Every structure is written in C-alpha cells, then in structure tokens.
Amino acid sequence: MSDIYLRPTGFVDAPFGFDGQVARLAGGMVWFSAVEMLSRDRPARLVPVADMPPLLKEDAALAVCWRRLTEARPALELGPRTLRFDQPQVMGIVNATPDSFSDGGRHGDAEGAAQAAFDMAAAGAALVDLGGESTRPGAETLWEDDEIARVAPVLERLRESGILMSIDTRKSAVMRAALARGARIVNDVSGLTHDGESLRTVADAGAPVVIMHNVGDPKTMQDAPRYDHVLLDVYDWLEGRIAAAVAGGIDPARIIADPGIGFGKTVRHNLELLNGLSLFHGLGVPVLLGASRKGFIGALSGEAGADARLGGSLAAVQTGLAQGVQLFRVHDVPETVQAVRVWRGLRDAALSPAH
Structure with a gap:
C-alpha cells in the first residue's frame, strides 16, 4: 500500500486545449490540472497532471488511487x-x-x-x-x-x-x-x-x-x-x-x-x-x-x-x-x-x- 495520498487541485473551467494536462474528476463536471501529493512523513508536493504517467507506472498503489480519482461513479x-x-x-x-x-x-x-x-x-x-x-x-x-x-x-x-x-x-x-x-x-x-x-x-x-x-x-x-x-x-x-x-x-x-x-x-x-x-x-x-x-x-x-x-x-x-x-x-x-x-x-x- 502506498503511503502517498492524492488530492486533486488546480481546477480548470473546461478541458479544451489541455490534452494530457488535465484529468476529469470522478467522471463528473470538474477537471483538475495538478495533484497535491500528501504523506504523513514527508512534505507535500504539487505535481502537474502531465507529469503523473511515469509515477503511476512506478507505483501500483498510486495507480489504483489515480484510477479511483478519475473513473466515473455508476448510477x-x-x-x-x-x-x-x-x-x-x-x-x-x-x-x-x-x-x-x-x-x-x-x-x-x-x-x-x-x-x-x-x-x-x-x-x-x-x-x-x-x-x-x-x-x-x-x-x-x-x-x-x-x-x-x-x-x-x-x-x-x-x-x-x-x-x-x-x-x-x-x-x-x-x-x-x-x-x-x-x-x-x-x-x-x-x-x-x-x-x-x-x-x-x-x-x-x-x-x-x-x-x-x-x-x-x-x-x-x-x-x-x-x-x-x-x-x-x-x-x-x-x-x-x-x-x-x-x-x-x-x-x-x-x-x-x-x-x-x-x-x-x-x-x-x-x-x-x-x-x-x-x-x-x-x-x-x-x-x-x-x-x-x-x-x-x-x-x-x-x-x-x-x-x-x-x-x-x-x-x-x-x-x-x-x-x-x-x-x-x-x-x-x-x-x-x-x-x-x-x-x-x-x-x-x-x-x-x-x-
């Protein structure tokens, strides 16, 4: 289990023109351009959405958290x-x-x-x-x-x-x-x-x-x-x-x-x-x-x-x-x-x- 928590931030009005730079939050009407990486024993850091793919490849638990953040919630x-x-x-x-x-x-x-x-x-x-x-x-x-x-x-x-x-x-x-x-x-x-x-x-x-x-x-x-x-x-x-x-x-x-x-x-x-x-x-x-x-x-x-x-x-x-x-x-x-x-x-x- 990863000791990193992801808090979406850097919200934008619309995703147009920001391919690869923003992600949709939980399949809803909000898009974010960065995540705050939180940990209990390390300083928080801000990571742009565009920089997330290599981090997700390296950390399976982080990838699970990312999927949860971005997948749509079924009715x-x-x-x-x-x-x-x-x-x-x-x-x-x-x-x-x-x-x-x-x-x-x-x-x-x-x-x-x-x-x-x-x-x-x-x-x-x-x-x-x-x-x-x-x-x-x-x-x-x-x-x-x-x-x-x-x-x-x-x-x-x-x-x-x-x-x-x-x-x-x-x-x-x-x-x-x-x-x-x-x-x-x-x-x-x-x-x-x-x-x-x-x-x-x-x-x-x-x-x-x-x-x-x-x-x-x-x-x-x-x-x-x-x-x-x-x-x-x-x-x-x-x-x-x-x-x-x-x-x-x-x-x-x-x-x-x-x-x-x-x-x-x-x-x-x-x-x-x-x-x-x-x-x-x-x-x-x-x-x-x-x-x-x-x-x-x-x-x-x-x-x-x-x-x-x-x-x-x-x-x-x-x-x-x-x-x-x-x-x-x-x-x-x-x-x-x-x-x-x-x-x-x-x-x-x-x-x-x-x-």
Whole structure:
C-alpha cells in the first residue's frame, strides 16, 4: 500500500486545449490540472497532471488511487428512481424528532414530516433523508422501538409517492423496519460500527449505504477530539470501513462516503476537511457532504443560531461543488437547489463555448 495520498487541485473551467494536462474528476463536471501529493512523513508536493504517467507506472498503489480519482461513479438504480453521480445532487433532511439541533420538533407528527418530504422533492431534492434519532452533540441514544415509531408512519405515507427515501439510523432494527416500508438507502452516521448487525442487514438487503466518519458517539464526540492529520486520518478510517463493508458482502458500487463534518471535529478540523474534500474521491466512491447549518458556521459568524446559517451553508456547498462532491445533505432545499443549478449553468456554459 502506498503511503502517498492524492488530492486533486488546480481546477480548470473546461478541458479544451489541455490534452494530457488535465484529468476529469470522478467522471463528473470538474477537471483538475495538478495533484497535491500528501504523506504523513514527508512534505507535500504539487505535481502537474502531465507529469503523473511515469509515477503511476512506478507505483501500483498510486495507480489504483489515480484510477479511483478519475473513473466515473455508476448510477444507482433504485426501483423506479435513478440516482446519478455524474452531476451534483441534493439530499433533503427531514428529522422526525423533537430534539435535532436545527429542525427538532418542526416535523413532530408523521403527516407534517411526510409533507416536508413532498415539499423537498417538489423543490428539486433528488432524495430525502429521514431520521428518527437526534445525533447532535451531547444527544442520548434512543431506544430502537421509539425510533421506529417515529419513522415508520412517515415512510408508510410516502411508500407510493415515488420519492426516493433514505433512512438516517445507526440501528439494524430501524434499518430493517425502514427498508421494509420503502426506504431505499441507509445513511449510518457511525459508519456501520454502532450496531454489530447493521453491516449484515445492509448486505442482505442489497441497499446502498452512506458510511460516515465519526469518533465516539453523539454524547462524547465533541469531548476534545484530536487527530494526527485530520484529512489523512479521516480518509484512512473511511477506507477501512469501506473495505470492511465490501468484505461483509456490500457491493462497492453501492457505497457512498461522508467525511462527517461536525461529528467529532473542532472548527479547525471541519475547515481543513472542507478545504481538502477532493482527497476523498480517492476512495473510489461518491462523496456526500453534510455541512448544512453546522456549528462551525455559527462559530465563524458571531454565534449565529442554527436557523440563521443559510449563507454559510451555501458557502460550504459551493466549496464542495468546486471539488466535485456528488451529494449534498441539506436542510434548505430550495436555496441549495438554486445554487447547484446556477453552478451547473456555469459549468454547462464553460463546456459549451460560443466560439
């Protein structure tokens, strides 16, 4: 295994006229002209894409990482819906909880939560993520039957809606209950580590899964988190969890990685991860960014409350768009969809020159 990590950088608007000098990032709408070579024991260095071929011939592990960076991510065929990763997509958040950090209590009944999902889909969300347990910093673990009681009636109302739903849970029993009621994707903030049965549950169901990086549990994760090198530590943890998932029978083409902004990270850690997001394409799977209304935005904006962080949330989305992130988990769906569409319009214009 190579001890070198590749972070794409030097992004360009379009590849025209740069044959051999740029590469396409993960089959998406972003091209890069250089990579930052990172290592734990050597200084970083910047290498132009044009200089990479001989290095890839010399180092097989580096060649594998390069292939992962540049190969297209296959779409997910999920019943009547297709989730594509060749362009950015928006995942709306619906928390059927009384105590989530931003929207706790807003969707307190099943009818209200289902209506919120309808509204997000109508506003352009490609899928909606439903949660029944708060995982905010300091939150206590919820009994699985109580969590099922919160999400099951919402999913039952949405079963025939055609809305692509994911279930945000750490518990295998909740996963099974949600998948049986029409959820198609599992989003596990523990990276399939909280429940010893969750990996097998996902594998047996053949469901796609979001594996998120986390340290500890919600109650303790913000107790002075520390890393040797946050970018590389998070990358290595995700790579290990992806390998464990594949070894446990999960199709690698059905795995999505999330660096876990705000989960066991300080403000500085979050900012370093956001600046280095393009590194995570080296995992070879689509990347999800969940920075919406997170605490670091408040910390950088006069301690603005969770409901006053739209501008910072959109800034984080823009950072992800510029680095090829495929999926954005957000509270503010209409505003984020608009931002993504404008970005997409800019990319389309760059890739369709008038002369």
